[in-house]
Amino acid sequence: METNICADKATLLISCKDNKGIVASVTEFIYKNEGNILYLDQHVDHHDGCFFMRAQWDLCNFKIPKEKIGEYFNTLIAERYKMTWKLHFANKNIRMAVFVSHMPHCLYDILSRVQGGEWNNVEIPLIISNHDKLKHIADEFGIPFHVIPITKENKDVQEAKELQLLKDNDIDLIVLARYMQVVSDSFINHYPNQIINIHHSFLPAFPGAKPYHSAYERGVKIIGATSHYVTPELDEGPIIAQGVADVNHKNTITDLIHKGKDLEKIVLSKAIWNHLERKTFVYKNKTIVFE
Amino acid sequence: METNICADKATLLISCKDNKGIVASVTEFIYKNEGNILYLDQHVDHHDGCFFMRAQWDLCNFKIPKEKIGEYFNTLIAERYKMTWKLHFANKNIRMAVFVSHMPHCLYDILSRVQGGEWNNVEIPLIISNHDKLKHIADEFGIPFHVIPITKENKDVQEAKELQLLKDNDIDLIVLARYMQVVSDSFINHYPNQIINIHHSFLPAFPGAKPYHSAYERGVKIIGATSHYVTPELDEGPIIAQGVADVNHKNTITDLIHKGKDLEKIVLSKAIWNHLERKTFVYKNKTIVFE
Amino acid sequence: METNICADKATLLISCKDNKGIVASVTEFIYKNEGNILYLDQHVDHHDGCFFMRAQWDLCNFKIPKEKIGEYFNTLIAERYKMTWKLHFANKNIRMAVFVSHMPHCLYDILSRVQGGEWNNVEIPLIISNHDKLKHIADEFGIPFHVIPITKENKDVQEAKELQLLKDNDIDLIVLARYMQVVSDSFINHYPNQIINIHHSFLPAFPGAKPYHSAYERGVKIIGATSHYVTPELDEGPIIAQGVADVNHKNTITDLIHKGKDLEKIVLSKAIWNHLERKTFVYKNKTIVFE
């Protein structure tokens, strides 16, 4: 991979009923057309007979023109196995919107990874917040910042504004970086498996608000953070990544919050990175992550 | 500590309302009487104004006779601060009963630590089980094994038998090493904060039966084990130790159970060790562990 | 896998120069002959152009007779790609010898996993030690124990005795469970990549004797244990598994040794388990572990 100098790479994500010969068929499709496989991951859920595959290859000598690969793959392979599939190209950036509220640590972490070049396949056209408290950060990083305050009464109207902004900016992925607002079901349904949230506990322990306070009350010896795709069931979406840290009786709630911030930003960024790299599948309210 | 060649050590556990001068008073009591402090740990819950302390010193040159230390401490220090306190001597072993059922891994781990000399302050006079499946292990390690099957109907009678056995054997500590039975409230009340259980999940996530199945269903990326003192509220007693391990989509329930066994035995043994070393306090359904 | 009721499974380990179509050829070989793939893992070292694959399938309906699978695979697939390959069957146990010295914790851990059924694909025909200190453990578990004391002067003769015993017992795998003796090059050459050692540090930090003392002197905040295949270069063989634990300034060398024991037994057993499951490859003094 370090030696790959080709202009572009294709990433193919496949899921279907498990069947004999799928891996052979897909790899043959790539090899026969002079594709050089960079990554090949597959997973079979033997219990349900479901098959998942991620293949990435470089397009240097690939004989099928880029704009025809999908059509050919569909005709020659996908239809036979009744596959659900998606094809991505590495040189097309993902457009990501970040939603924030009062807490800056996850936002800083995301913006610094993008600006610092650690994530080179994404751009952030806008940040949305219900407050202006973090506007100065958006300004420093040169990103448009939209303040859209949300109350019970105006939620419908304000979410409509948000959706319009997201549509106007051609957004592929929404990150709730400690947004602290419950997003409506109808909003979620516009972006299925495209909204990533960070919950500041080790789900399913301590769902809902104030999990560090609950963790403190319970006297746990380990705290956690959980990043998941957002579904209408609050804090019950498919988990992408989790992280933990030790705590002890000396730690106050303030200490837990302090320690938790590091967990939150690292776990959220890990989940985003796996999504950006097209390494995640959602299946039965769980994720398959080919990392 | 490595250089301590004295015959015995005293360990004093204190809790009381926080007050100025407590540490000074206790350490002065020890020093004035020529005690050499080996460990001194203290914790203040500033929110509730509660004070906790563990002091361990060697008794080589201690001027107060061993059998009088408690009386002197009570008169000179404890009464003034209305302390709750306990005094232990290192050369008196804790007598521990182990309750098991079908799963051997925690039992093996405990017995091998005792027989191998890793835990040198404990003896195991008996093992109790509702089955005879693990009797051969008790035989190998030369420990009496009592089969006391429990059903809904006979629970009262059988627990009475168990309590008699525990009393006859002068038991200080009961370890439920994957015992898989709910112990009755009245049984628990005979041994407050003296029964340690291992729960095979990261409590409070997945309480109750079959937690690995629940973890698998939920699609968590980290599994855990939790060791806690047993209280009448099932799986809600004070947590002593927790441990975690990474899992991913490739892991079946069988894999989770397999990985979990290592967690369970290490976490349970860590909790037991902290109890044996007299490093645990219970307070507000939480533990303070001076490790 | 949970639903597999077949009598036997085949595990095929392959390495060769990377080439187009290998995965397709191997999976086709299995599928065409009605094999049901349970696991399929592959790895390509893109830098060196090397390919590695592990395939496991059940033999219920496999059309090639078990004793002919190797021949057919070699003729039809392996020769074309100049593969190095090995074929294992799940119902043939690995025969493992354990070498010990004074420390019992790893030995207990290994024996309890085998006797408790956690490892069900291995048998231990003998234990070898340079002392009789742990003989009682072998006796409890009913395993022959051979005391073969080794000095500089008698090393050749004694190792010859050991090799004879290993040969007589048809040993496939040797585990040095804190054996504390350097094994000679000629001994190692009899069992290439078949001797697993546990080193009680985070290699390559602190090779050689007394690593906990060195770690204590250096003031590290994390200690480790490393399990590796033994090669003539002391403590420099291919690493199979590593584990770590936090330490702090309060920990004495005795504490480090105490904490380290848990690491050692868990890490060694993890390495053994991966070997038993035929999930390890050795390549360029490193391991590929398909876990």
Add this chain to the structure above:
Amino acid sequence: METNICADKATLLISCKDNKGIVASVTEFIYKNEGNILYLDQHVDHHDGCFFMRAQWDLCNFKIPKEKIGEYFNTLIAERYKMTWKLHFANKNIRMAVFVSHMPHCLYDILSRVQGGEWNNVEIPLIISNHDKLKHIADEFGIPFHVIPITKENKDVQEAKELQLLKDNDIDLIVLARYMQVVSDSFINHYPNQIINIHHSFLPAFPGAKPYHSAYERGVKIIGATSHYVTPELDEGPIIAQGVADVNHKNTITDLIHKGKDLEKIVLSKAIWNHLERKTFVYKNKTIVFE
């Protein structure tokens, strides 16, 4: 602590030869003068007979005027025990200089913690680099950025410039945030135990340049990062904090570098935080960290 509304806090760091009655004397000094102890940590190296203590108390009702506390403590307590001691007040910020080169991740992490208010007891008057590559970050965060290129030939002159800048800015702490330059002995001697470095490996494994390449070559299963005080012996200064992450055969050097960045920034920031909180002692080329 959450309820402390006092204007200021005192933090006293003490080390001396262990002696009976020290804790009693110090706590009595604080209590008699109406100080309310917030934290009290002590450590005894029993092997060498050395004593270390950190006491923090609020000054609301403290009877000794702030500017006289040191004098009184010295006269009444410190001289008797021949203590080395330092007294800090919470409302005086530490002035920290950050040295950088090409890699931005640690710099972003530090600046976002300060600007975001996570670290509220520090200010950063300047950033120094041998390149202008990260100047834009300093500009965004509004911090003066000095480019001081260093070659073998001009090292003396350039370090003299740096020292003058540090002096002019009244710097208490220097952080090498992936500075990638070896600092001269004479420079280090100006700031003993006041220069914190992050090394991108699990020291003492892989000191020197390119540790991820070395880790890759060695085939380790865990990588690490180490933050330490800088001493004239390269990469051998007292370790303050370490962190680790799992890696496997699939990870390229690029992956190791990518994963390592998260470790580096979290471990470096943890070490800085402990220093800022005055929780670190240096002793025998090791640290005591009262966290």
